Amino acid sequence: MSKIGNAFKNGKAFIGFLTAGDPSLEDTLRFMKAMERGGADLIELGIPFSDPIAEGIVIQEADLRALEHNTSVDDAFHVVEEFRKESDLPVVFMGYVNPIFNYGYDRFFHKCADIGVDGVIVPDVPFEERNEFADVARTYGIDIISMIAPTSHDRIKQIARVGEGFLYIISSLGVTGTRSEITTDIREITSLAHEVTDVPCAVGFGINTPEQAEEMAAQADGIIVGSAIVKIIARYGSEAAEPVYEYVKTMKQAAARAGK
Amino acid sequence: MTEGRFGPFGGQYIPETLMNEIHRLEKAYNFYKHDADFQAELKDLLDNYANRPSLLYYAKKMTEDLGGAKIYLKREDLNHTGAHKINNALGQCLLAKKMGKTRVIAETGAGQHGVATATAAAFLGLECEVFMGEEDTKRQALNVYRMELLGAKVHAVTSGSRVLKDAVNEAMREWVSRVDDTHYVIGSTMGPHPFPMMVRDFQAVISKEARQQILEKEGRLPSAVLACVGGGSNAMGMFYHFIPDKDVKLIGCEAAGKGIDTPYHAATIAKGRMGIFHGMKSLFCQNDQGQIDAVYSISAGLDYPGIGPEHAYLHESGRAQYVPVKDDEAVEAFEYLARTEGIICAIESAHAVYHAMQIAPTMSRDDIILICLSGRGDKDVAAIARYKGRDLHE
Numbered sequence: 084m085s086k087i088g089n090a091f092k093n094g095k096a097f098i099g100f101l102t103a104g105d106p107s108l109e110d111t112l113r114f115m116k117a118m119e120r121g122g123a124d125l126i127e128l129g130i131p132f133s134d135p136i137a138e139g140i141v142i143q144e145a146d147l148r149a150l151e152h153n154t155s156v157d158d159a160f161h162v163v164e165e166f167r168k169e170s171d172l173p174v175v176f177m178g179y180v181n182p183i184f185n186y187g188y189d190r191f192f193h194k195c196a197d198i199g200v201d202g203v204i205v206p207d208v209p210f211e212e213r214n215e216f217a218d219v220a221r222t223y224g225i226d227i228i229s230m231i232a233p234t235s236h237d238r239i240k241q242i243a244r245v246g247e248g249f250l251y252i253i254s255s256l257g258v259t260g261t262r263s264e265i266t267t268d269i270r271e272i273t274s275l276a277h278e279v280t281d282v283p284c285a286v287g288f289g290i291n292t293p294e295q296a297e298e299m300a301a302q303a304d305g306i307i308v309g310s311a312i313v314k315i316i317a318r319y320g321s322e323a324a325e326p327v328y329e330y331v332k333t334m335k336q337a338a339a340r341a342g343k
Numbered sequence: 344m345t346e347g348r349f350g351p352f353g354g355q356y357i358p359e360t361l362m363n364e365i366h367r368l369e370k371a372y373n374f375y376k377h378d379a380d381f382q383a384e385l386k387d388l389l390d391n392y393a394n395r396p397s398l399l400y401y402a403k404k405m406t407e408d409l410g411g412a413k414i415y416l417k418r419e420d421l422n423h424t425g426a427h428k429i430n431n432a433l434g435q436c437l438l439a440k441k442m443g444k445t446r447v448i449a450e451t452g453a454g455q456h457g458v459a460t461a462t463a464a465a466f467l468g469l470e471c472e473v474f475m476g477e478e479d480t481k482r483q484a485l486n487v488y489r490m491e492l493l494g495a496k497v498h499a500v501t502s503g504s505r506v507l508k509d510a511v512n513e514a515m516r517e518w519v520s521r522v523d524d525t526h527y528v529i530g531s532t533m534g535p536h537p538f539p540m541m542v543r544d545f546q547a548v549i550s551k552e553a554r555q556q557i558l559e560k561e562g563r564l565p566s567a568v569l570a571c572v573g574g575g576s577n578a579m580g581m582f583y584h585f586i587p588d589k590d591v592k593l594i595g596c597e598a599a600g601k602g603i604d605t606p607y608h609a610a611t612i613a614k615g616r617m618g619i620f621h622g623m624k625s626l627f628c629q630n631d632q633g634q635i636d637a638v639y640s641i642s643a644g645l646d647y648p649g650i651g652p653e654h655a656y657l658h659e660s661g662r663a664q665y666v667p668v669k670d671d672e673a674v675e676a677f678e679y680l681a682r683t684e685g686i687i688c689a690i691e692s693a694h695a696v697y698h699a700m701q702i703a704p705t706m707s708r709d710d711i712i713l714i715c716l717s718g719r720g721d722k723d724v725a726a727i728a729r730y731k732g733r734d735l736h737e
Contacts, residue, residue: 132634133503133634133635134503134508134509134512134620134635136358136512136515136516136519136621137358137516137519139516140502143502150634153632155632156632156633180356180619181618181619181620181627181629181633181634181635182632182633182634183633184617184618184619184633185616185618185629185631185632185633186633206358206359207356207357207358207619207622208356209355209356209357209358209359209362210359210362211355211362212354212355212356215619229359230358230359231359232358232359232360232362233360234359234360234361234362234363234364234522235359235362235363236363237363238359238362238363242359253359253360256360256519256520256521256522257360257516257519257520257521258516258519258520
C-alpha cells in the first residue's frame with residue numbers, strides 16, 4: 084500500500100484541494116503548508132488546464148489565473164519538490180489527461196515517483212480508459228485514484244475492485260462547486276465499494292460548511308474540499324495562507340467529530 | 344481499449360458521471376441502427392420534412408469558366424434549415440425520444456447546428472437548450488433569434504475564449520448536471536464514442552445519395568470529393584460511401600484563418616498534434632504544454648481546435664487528404680460562386696469551393712469533382728460585408 088493509506092489512519096481524513104500556480108507557485112507552496120498545519124491529511128494539487136470540463140466556475144477561474152503565467156506540469160512538480168523538503172504528507176495530482184499525455188506518461192509517472200507525488204486523479208479518464216496509463220503508473224508505484232458517481236450504480240463494484248489509494252466518491256451530479264444540499268446516499272455507495280475493497284472512500288463535490296463536513300464524513304472515510312478553499316484563495320490572494328489554515332482546521336475538526 | 348476506435352483515435356474520455364448514460368446511448372443506437380421501423384420513420388422525416396434527397400447540381404458555368412474537371416455541387420444548402428446539420432439533428436432527436444428523453448441540449452458555433460436541433464426539438468416536442476459562445480452570439484445574432492423563435496433557450500457562454508470549444512465545455516457541464524431526462528445532441532463527428540460514429544451514420548445519407556446520383560448522371564465515379572472540415576460532420580457524411588472506392592480522392596478543406604504560419608487559424612490536420620480532449624483521442628491545436636489553443640477562423644462553424652477521430656484516422660492512413668484554406672481565399676470563393684452560379688453558400692462550404700477552383704483547371708475534362716455545399720450563406724452575408732469594409736448589420 085502506498086503512502087496514501089497514512090492519510091486515513093488519523094480518524095476521518097480531510098483532503099484539501101488547490102490549483103498549482105494560483106495565484107503564484109510560491110503562494111501555492113505556502114498554502115499547502117498552511118493546510119498541513121490546519122490538519123489536512125492529504126493534499127490534492129490541481130494541474131491547471133485550459134478547458135476543465137468537470138469543474139464549476141470557481142476552479143475554472145483558478146485554472147485561468149494559473150495559466151495567465153503559464154503554470155506547467157513541471158511547475159506543479161516543482162511545488163511538490165519544495166514541499167517534500169519539509170513534509171511527508173501524502174500528495175496527489177488532479178489533472179486533465181491532455182497535459183499529462185502531452186508530457187508523456189512514462190516521463191510523468193517516473194517524475195511522480197522521483198519527487199514524491201503519491202497518486203493521480205484524472206477526471207476525464209474513466210474506468211474504460213484506465214489502460215491509457217495504468218501499466219505505466221503501476222511500474223512506478225503511483226496510485227490511480229478512481230472516481231465513483233451518483234450515476235455509477237452497477238459500475239461501483241467494478242471500479243472499486245481496481246481501486247488504489249482511495250476511491251473518490253462524487254457526492255452529486257454536476258461539476259465541482261459548493262452546494263447547499265447533498266442528497267445522494269453516500270453510505271450506500273461506500274458500503275457497496277467496501278464489499279469488494281479495503282481502499283478507503285473519500286467524498287467530495289459541494290462540501291463547504293462544517294455541518295456538511297461532519298455529515299459527509301459520517302458516511303465515508305474522509306472528505307474532499309476544493310472549491311471552498313479555492314474561493315478563499317481567490318478572495319485573499321497572496322494573503323490567503325492564514326484564512327486557509329483557519330478554514331482547514333475548522334473543517335478537519337468537524338470531520339473528526341464524525342468519529343471513526 | 345474501448346469500442347469505437349478508428350486506429351488509435353476515438354475512445355470515451357469523459358467523467359464517470361456520464362459513463363452509464365454513454366453506455367445506454369451506445370446500446371440504444373446499436374439497436375435502432377438496425378431497427379427497420381426507426382429507419383423508416385427517420386427516412387420519412389428526412390424526405391418529407393427536411394427536403395431530401397438533396398440535389399446533385401451540375402455547375403456548368405463554373406466548370407466552363409475553370410476549364411478542367413466537371414464540377415458538381417451536392418446541395419445540402421437546400422435542406423430545411425439551410426444546412427446538412429438537420430440530418431443529424433433529426434436522427435439524434437428521434438433517438439432521444441425513443442430513449443424516453445424529454446429534453447435535448449446542444450452546442451453551436453455558427454448557429455446552424457443549434458437551429459437544426461431547435462427545429463427538430465420543436466417538431467418532435469422536446470425541450471431544447473443551446474449553448475453558444477458569447478462571441479458567436481454576436482457574430483450570428485440572427486441565428487440566436489431564430490432558435491428563440493423555435494422555442495429554444497439560448498445560453499451565451501462567457502467562459503474561456505467564448506467560442507465553439509467553450510460552448511462544448513458548457514454543454515458537457517450541463518449534461519453532467521442533468522443526465523436522466525436529457526440527451527446531448529453533439530453536432531459533429533466528435534466527442535466520446537458512440538457520437539463520432541453515430542453522427543457519421545446520420546450524415547452518411549449525403550454520400551449515399553451523391554454516389555447514386557453521380558452514377559445516374561455520369562455513369563462513373565468522381566475523381567475527387569471535397570468538403571470543408573471543422574469537427575468534420577459534413578465531410579464524414581460526404582466521404583463515407585466513397586471510402587471503399589479507392590480511386591476516388593477524398594479532400595477535406597480546413598480553416599487556415601489568416602494563415603497557418605500565424606497563430607490565427609483552425610487548421611488541426613496541418614498544425615495540430617495528437618491529444619485527448621472533448622471525450623476523444625484525436626488531433627488538436629494545442630500549445631507545447633498540452634493546453635488547448637484558442638483557434639480562429641472567419642467561419643464560426645470551422646472555429647474548432649480539434650477534428651473528429653475518423654478524420655484523424657483517414658488522414659493518418661492516407662485515405663483522405665486535408666488542405667488548409669485561408670479566410671480571404673474562402674471569401675473569394677464565396678463571391679465567385681455567387682457571381683458564377685447564383686448560389687450564396689455558407690462561408691464554411693466556400694473553403695471547399697476554393698480548393699476546387701484551384702485543382703479543377705489542372706485536371707482533365709474527363710475528371711469529375713464533387714463538392715459538398717454544406718450550407719447556405721444567408722447567415723454570413725452581413726459578416727462578409729463587414730470583412731469587405733461595408734458597415735452592414737443585420
